[in-house]
Amino acid sequence: MKRVLIIASCLWLVAASVLIAHSVAAVFKWDETTHDFGKIQRSKPVVAEFSFVNNGGIPLVISSARGSCGCTGVEYPKEAILPGKAGMIKATFNAASVGTFNKTVTVESNAEGGTNVLTIRGEVIQ
Numbered sequence: 001m002k003r004v005l006i007i008a009s010c011l012w013l014v015a016a017s018v019l020i021a022h023s024v025a026a027v028f029k030w031d032e033t034t035h036d037f038g039k040i041q042r043s044k045p046v047v048a049e050f051s052f053v054n055n056g057g058i059p060l061v062i063s064s065a066r067g068s069c070g071c072t073g074v075e076y077p078k079e080a081i082l083p084g085k086a087g088m089i090k091a092t093f094n095a096a097s098v099g100t101f102n103k104t105v106t107v108e109s110n111a112e113g114g115t116n117v118l119t120i121r122g123e124v125i126q
Contacts, residue, residue: 028109029052033116049088053087058110062087076107098125104117
């Protein structure tokens with residue numbers, strides 16, 4: 001019986017510490033982290049929108065969001081996203097050459113894990 005109480009107490013402490021950690025952290029909850037444009041025209045910019053909600057207990061602050069190349073522009077919220085509120089990151093891709101592409105947007109913030117990577121892909125046609 002004593003062993004059961006000790007195990008139950010340990011499990012309760014672990015569960016409580018997880019709940020406390022989530023209440024003092026910002027947490028990204030993404031609708032999706034990958035966008036496939038399919039076939040797009042060369043030199044005609046296209047935009048992917050990545051929506052998220054702060055599921056944490058403190059304001060979410062994005063310190064930077066940058067594309068993996070000069071062909072990808074990124075817009076992101078500069079103000080803090082309060083707990084339970086939504087935000088959006090926009091990635092604009094302007095292809096200069098024909099062929100398939102796979103680009104990333106790296107988002108750095110105070111959220112759990114620190115860095116998130118979003119992906120855009122597709123095929124550029126003439």
